[in-house]
């Protein structure tokens with residue numbers, strides 16, 4: 001008889017849409033899920049759907065609020081506090097403007113969510129992983145964390161920070177049996193551009209015009225691949241682009 005293995009617990013931030021939601025779906029066969037996000041109704045809907053596949057719980061919080069991050073994660077039962085995997089997915093772009101024309105509010109949001117929020121969550125989860133003496137963190141960065149592009153300034157800076165933090169975590173946690181991986185998506189058709197352009201659907205559509213972008217599921221599949229490697233293997237840093245994208249700015253568009 002094949003012995004059923006105990007499923008690992010995965011906590012996903014930004015699970016209510018895009019790459020986070022697709023990752024929750026992809027992992028629902030073989031992992032238990034802690035779905036985190038700001039939009040409770042979406043979390044509950046996803047919980048209901050994926051509960052047919054696996055054990056699911058949800059935490060509603062905004063990663064910008066360090067007290068909420070700490071209170072919510074600490075509210076988990078002991079069973080769920082054995083977090084084997086953290087997927088730091090929550091992140092956004094706000095605006096696409098020259099550095100001399102950017103909005104301070106947009107800059108605050110990107111740094112608060114993409115950098116500080118990731119740190120608040122990681123800080124809490126690492127306490128649990130260190131107690132358990134094992135763990136795996138996957139940071140979702142971006143090609144924007146590898147190359148700066150015109151008007152990308154602060155968004156790129158926030159993703160360069162994630163890149164630095166992934167490297168730093170890998171170094172500082174090297175002796176702690178905690179793996180750190182990073183995935184850098186290129187153009188993915190999610191709510192990303194709609195948020196960046198403040199619900200201007202036309203501007204958002206232009207980003208993907210004449211080319212075939214990645215789907216959230218394409219990134220979710222890569223995340224799953226990283227997670228199911230043998231324990232001794234770490235995919236440390238991987239950039240995933242659509243076929244038609246050569247760099248942040250070079251895209252083969254059929255227009």
Ligand code: 8X3
Nearest residue numbers: 142143144185186187
């Ligand atoms: C998303 C990729 O190139 O739109 O992080 O900034 S890009």
